Amino acid sequence: MRFLRITLIILLLIPNLSFADDQFERNKITKNLRCLICQGQSVYDSDSDFANSMKILVDKKLEEGLSENQIYDFFKEKYGEWILYDPTLNKNTYILWLLPILIFLLGGAIIFKKLKFKN
Amino acid sequence: MKDKLVPSVIIIIFLIIFFIFYKGLQETNIYTPRSEIKKDIPIFSGVKFDSKENVNSSEIFNSNKFYLLNIWASWCVPCRQEHSYLMRLSENNKVILIGLNYKDNFSNAQNFLTKLGNPYETILLDEDGTISIEWGAYGVPETFLIHKNKIVAKYIGPLNEQLINEINSIIK
Amino acid sequence: MIYSVVGYYALILGLISGLILIYFSVQNFRNSEILDTKILSLSFLQLFFVVISFFGLVLSFVVSDFSNETVFNNSHTTKPLFYKITGTWGNHEGSLLLWLLVLTLFIFIFLLRTNNQSIKYKTLTTIFQQIIIIGFFIFLLKTSNPFNYLFPIPEEGLGLNPILQDPALAIHPPVLYLGYVGSSIIFSSALAATTLKMVSGSWATHIKKWTLVSWIFLTLGILLGSIWAYYELGWGGFWFWDPVENVSLMPWLALTTLLHCILVLEKKSILTSWVIILSIATFTLSMCGTFLVRSGILNSVHTFANDPERGLFILIFLFVLIFISLFIFFFFHKEDQKNSINLFWLSKESAIILNNWFMMYFLSVVLIGTVYPIFLDVISSEKISVGPPFYHKLIIPFLIPFLIAMAIGPQLKWIKSNLESKKILIFLLFISILISYLIVKNFDKNLLVNTILISSAFYLFFITVRDFFTKKFKNISQNIAHFGFSLLILSILFNNLLSSEVITNLKIGESYENSKFKILLEDIKQRDEKNYSSVIANFKIISSDGKINKMSPELRIYNQPNIVTSEADIKTTLMKDKFIVINLVQNQEYFNVRYQDKPFMLWIWVSVLLLSMGGILSFLKREYER
Numbered sequence: 001m002r003f004l005r006i007t008l009i010i011l012l013l014i015p016n017l018s019f020a021d022d023q024f025e026r027n028k029i030t031k032n033l034r035c036l037i038c039q040g041q042s043v044y045d046s047d048s049d050f051a052n053s054m055k056i057l058v059d060k061k062l063e064e065g066l067s068e069n070q071i072y073d074f075f076k077e078k079y080g081e082w083i084l085y086d087p088t089l090n091k092n093t094y095i096l097w098l099l100p101i102l103i104f105l106l107g108g109a110i111i112f113k114k115l116k117f118k119n
Numbered sequence: 120m121k122d123k124l125v126p127s128v129i130i131i132i133f134l135i136i137f138f139i140f141y142k143g144l145q146e147t148n149i150y151t152p153r154s155e156i157k158k159d160i161p162i163f164s165g166v167k168f169d170s171k172e173n174v175n176s177s178e179i180f181n182s183n184k185f186y187l188l189n190i191w192a193s194w195c196v197p198c199r200q201e202h203s204y205l206m207r208l209s210e211n212n213k214v215i216l217i218g219l220n221y222k223d224n225f226s227n228a229q230n231f232l233t234k235l236g237n238p239y240e241t242i243l244l245d246e247d248g249t250i251s252i253e254w255g256a257y258g259v260p261e262t263f264l265i266h267k268n269k270i271v272a273k274y275i276g277p278l279n280e281q282l283i284n285e286i287n288s289i290i291k
Numbered sequence: 292m293i294y295s296v297v298g299y300y301a302l303i304l305g306l307i308s309g310l311i312l313i314y315f316s317v318q319n320f321r322n323s324e325i326l327d328t329k330i331l332s333l334s335f336l337q338l339f340f341v342v343i344s345f346f347g348l349v350l351s352f353v354v355s356d357f358s359n360e361t362v363f364n365n366s367h368t369t370k371p372l373f374y375k376i377t378g379t380w381g382n383h384e385g386s387l388l389l390w391l392l393v394l395t396l397f398i399f400i401f402l403l404r405t406n407n408q409s410i411k412y413k414t415l416t417t418i419f420q421q422i423i424i425i426g427f428f429i430f431l432l433k434t435s436n437p438f439n440y441l442f443p444i445p446e447e448g449l450g451l452n453p454i455l456q457d458p459a460l461a462i463h464p465p466v467l468y469l470g471y472v473g474s475s476i477i478f479s480s481a482l483a484a485t486t487l488k489m490v491s492g493s494w495a496t497h498i499k500k501w502t503l504v505s506w507i508f509l510t511l512g513i514l515l516g517s518i519w520a521y522y523e524l525g526w527g528g529f530w531f532w533d534p535v536e537n538v539s540l541m542p543w544l545a546l547t548t549l550l551h552c553i554l555v556l557e558k559k560s561i562l563t564s565w566v567i568i569l570s571i572a573t574f575t576l577s578m579c580g581t582f583l584v585r586s587g588i589l590n591s592v593h594t595f596a597n598d599p600e601r602g603l604f605i606l607i608f609l610f611v612l613i614f615i616s617l618f619i620f621f622f623f624h625k626e627d628q629k630n631s632i633n634l635f636w637l638s639k640e641s642a643i644i645l646n647n648w649f650m651m652y653f654l655s656v657v658l659i660g661t662v663y664p665i666f667l668d669v670i671s672s673e674k675i676s677v678g679p680p681f682y683h684k685l686i687i688p689f690l691i692p693f694l695i696a697m698a699i700g701p702q703l704k705w706i707k708s709n710l711e712s713k714k715i716l717i718f719l720l721f722i723s724i725l726i727s728y729l730i731v732k733n734f735d736k737n738l739l740v741n742t743i744l745i746s747s748a749f750y751l752f753f754i755t756v757r758d759f760f761t762k763k764f765k766n767i768s769q770n771i772a773h774f775g776f777s778l779l780i781l782s783i784l785f786n787n788l789l790s791s792e793v794i795t796n797l798k799i800g801e802s803y804e805n806s807k808f809k810i811l812l813e814d815i816k817q818r819d820e821k822n823y824s825s826v827i828a829n830f831k832i833i834s835s836d837g838k839i840n841k842m843s844p845e846l847r848i849y850n851q852p853n854i855v856t857s858e859a860d861i862k863t864t865l866m867k868d869k870f871i872v873i874n875l876v877q878n879q880e881y882f883n884v885r886y887q888d889k890p891f892m893l894w895i896w897v898s899v900l901l902l903s904m905g906g907i908l909s910f911l912k913r914e915y916e917r
Contacts, residue, residue, distance in 0.1 A: 023792070023794075027792070031679070032678070032680060034676050034678070036257045037257055037258060040531070040533050040534075041526070041531075042678070042679075045526035045528060045531075046526070047857070047872075047874040047883060047885075049222060049248060050248070050252075050257050050258065052247075052248070052876070052883070053222075053247055053248025053249055053251065053252055054252060055794075056247045056248070056249050057249040057252050057253075060249065078252065078253075078254075078255040079255060079257075080674065081673065081674065081675045081676075082674045082675060082676050083676070084675075084676060085676050085677070085678025085679060085680055085681075086678065086680030086681060086684075087675050087676070087677055087681060092667060092671065092673050092675060093675065095663070096659065096660075096663045096667075096675075096677065096681075097681075097685075099655070099659050100652060100655050100656045100659055100685055101685075103651070103652060103655045104648075104652040104655075104689075107648050107651055107652065108648060111644060111648055115633075115634050115644065126617070126621040129617065130614075130617060133610070133613055133614070133617070137606070137610050139665070139666055139669050139670070140582070140588070140606055140665070141603075141606060142669045143588050143665045143666075143668065143669050144586055144587075144588055144599050144602045144603060144606065145599070146668055146669065224879075
């Protein structure tokens with residue numbers, strides 16, 4: 001019973017659920033683009049001239065019907081891989097993405113080997 | 120023997136890491152995008168500065184001469200410094216200067232040209248900065264040397280004596 | 292000028308005391324009686340000199356003594372007094388002096404308060420700590436002297452960056468350093484204990500309170516940094532996976548894992564290797580972090596000095612410490628007698644080992660993400676960026692089993708457990724999934740991932756709440772901490788899901804309207820303050836239910852240095868924050884306006900406070916039990 005009460009309280013506490021976010025796609029893309037003249041800010045977060053121009057351009061490309069990846073390719077071609085915050089999986093970044101997973105598996109293996117589990 | 124293996128491997132790994140960090144210190148961390156040499160110029164359309172008519176890039180870069188696209192703004196201090204070099208270059212009929220006025224106020228830009236001279240055959244407006252991005256630029260001033268619709272050279276920052284000499288030798 | 296002179300010579304004296312301390316400790320290592328009093332007095336003397344030196348710098352800032360190069364570079368006569376004082380540590384040299392202060396303070400208190408350990412252990416700890424301290428003295432005096440003399444004496448200083456003139460940021464370094472630098476004592480004592488082969492349950496009890504102190508301050512320090520970023524930097528975010536942030540997170544992850552391992556070591560004699568390695572790793576990560584952000588090797592939002600000479604020194608210093616630690620670990624630490632430990636699947640020990648496993652994974656993700664660009668650049672001259680998407684993709688999937696393990700773990704007993712009240716545990720899991728589904732299905736973003744994620748956070752939430760009722764005050768500190776963590780994840784998730792934002796351009800008198808609210812730019816006012824002039828935009832926000840809010844973001848134009856900053860106006864209420872910020876658009880008459888609706892921001896801060904509260908309670912419990 002207690003738990004149902006708590007559940008109700010939580011559900012009531014959640015305010016007007018706002019769902020529509022028309023800028024969602026554009027925000028997602030600009031969050032992934034680096035502002036080149038700022039020290040470590042995304043185009044989304046930055047209000048610099050460059051960032052604002054980038055936002056306008058992203059809007060234009062979206063209107064032209066380019067997909068998210070096509071837009072990334074467009075900017076990569078102009079500025080290089082550095083402009084993307086989400087490192088694409090290519091020969092340069094295999095280690096980046098796989099090393100943590102490898103460490104996880106390795107850690108698990110070591111633990112299971114060193115500790116004998118009984119039931 | 121096996122006992123020594125793990126420590127040795129770990130020590131070697133740390134030594135490698137040390138050397139990589141050491142080398143990393145020597146590199147600069149200021150990023151300049153790869154040069155655009157030999158790339159095709161972007162296709163775009165813009166608005167002319169004076170007449171306000173629309174024009175396509177193909178109409179502008181349509182001869183076999185060299186073109187120099189210079190991104191400038193009246194509020195940009197280094198642009199003033201390089202302007203005299205641009206005026207000199209404009210006298211050389213081997214190269215056509217095209218101006219790209221970046222995020223500027225029209226009357227301020229006009230004043231700038233009246234005071235310091237107009238070296239450009241054509242000036243395009245880039246009010247929102249998107250045309251500059253099409254060129255792969257990210258600030259002012261930046262200058263592109265173009266020949267046969269390909270980017271031959273790119274200069275970030277104001278032009279100086281040395282760069283002007285370089286341009287002159289290319290367009291001979 | 293006198294303050295700087297005194298400060299400088301105090302530094303030299305501090306260094307000399309350290310050298311004497313090491314010499315004395317090594318010479319008299321076998322003679323306990325002399326050591327006991329002498330190392331305490333010498334350590335106090337060293338602390339005394341560092342305090343004098345530190346105040347020498349503070350007073351130089353207060354009187355705006357521009358003959359001191361550091362003061363000249365970082366202060367200005369028009370700066371408010373409070374920020375003149377806090378500006379002392381808002382720069383590279385001053386912050387290093389703060390490092391020294393914490394390092395010497397901690398070893399002194401350690402010697403003062405440690406009564407039930409052997410003198411050899413205390414001496415050895417002092418020796419290791421002094422290696423670090425002397426390293427920093429040399430670093431300061433040789434490459435980062437806070438007391439460089441400028442002649443001719445400038446009339447005015449170059450000013451402190453106005454973004455750093457903020458109360459939260461002012462106390463963020465001291466609090467953070469107490470945690471970050473404080474982990475040095477864990478490092479030194481672990482090395483000492485390993486050398487003397489005394490890493491055991493009783494040692495774990497002794498070191499636990501130091502671990503707690505370091506952890507509490509580190510948690511609070513990170514919190515202050517995030518609060519500052521949120522309120523001050525103007526983009527409405529609080530964590531960006533920027534190298535400087537990561538660099539404070541990594542020791543925190545190691546320290547949290549260490550805390551859990553010490554728990555186990557106290558009760559059972561296992562995980563000694565874990566404890567030693569983590570003790571070393573925590574401070575090593577702190578040093579590594581210092582290297583990464585001060586050497587200029589990384590590009591980040593708030594890098595200090597970009598000086599390769601300093602970078603080289605720290606790099607060598609860091610690796611000297613690493614190799615000393617490696618040597619001691621491999622030479623002195625022998626594995627426990629039994630080569631493999633027998634554990635039951637369902638036991639508290641297994642749960643903590645599982646925790647270690649996941650935490651080390653999270654640590655490796657943050658570490659690799661931060662340093663990989665350096666490696667790639669050196670090896671292949673390719674430059675890439677690693678940003679939030681990387682960290683989110685690798686961490687979030689693993690967070691799900693982690694949260695559930697956090698819930699179940701405390702239910703298990705030591706050695707063997709058959710997990711009582713299975714029914715209730717499963718029932719709560721069911722409820723969590725149900726609630727999450729009902730909430731998430733209103734959005735069309737990633738239904739499955741969000742549901743599972745939110746369910747696991749809710750599960751931890753419900754379990755910890757239930758534990759309050761069933762276990763009452765037993766293990767209250769652990770309960771509060773885990774509850775705080777669940778609240779943190781829930782707040783972040785809901786904030787993410789429910790936030791909305793509007794970016795638009797407005798002139799005076801114009802408004803923007805959508806189905807939820809209307810934003811009207813009423814007017815612009817100007818105001819002149821002591822060291823800046825500001826442009827204040829007065830907005831009226833009318834929400835769809837008729838509520839009116841007045842908000843006034845500012846643009847500040849500082850005189851020294853000559854920059855413009857954007858001050859957001861943030862209205863914080865219990866359930867949500869309203870966030871608005873304006874920016875100038877080059878050469879136009881309108882302003883760029885960014886308005887954000889951000890639910891549960893307050894709860895994010897509160898939950899981290901709860902987290903640290905758990906630590907504080909645990910610490911007090913220990914003190915009380917003494």
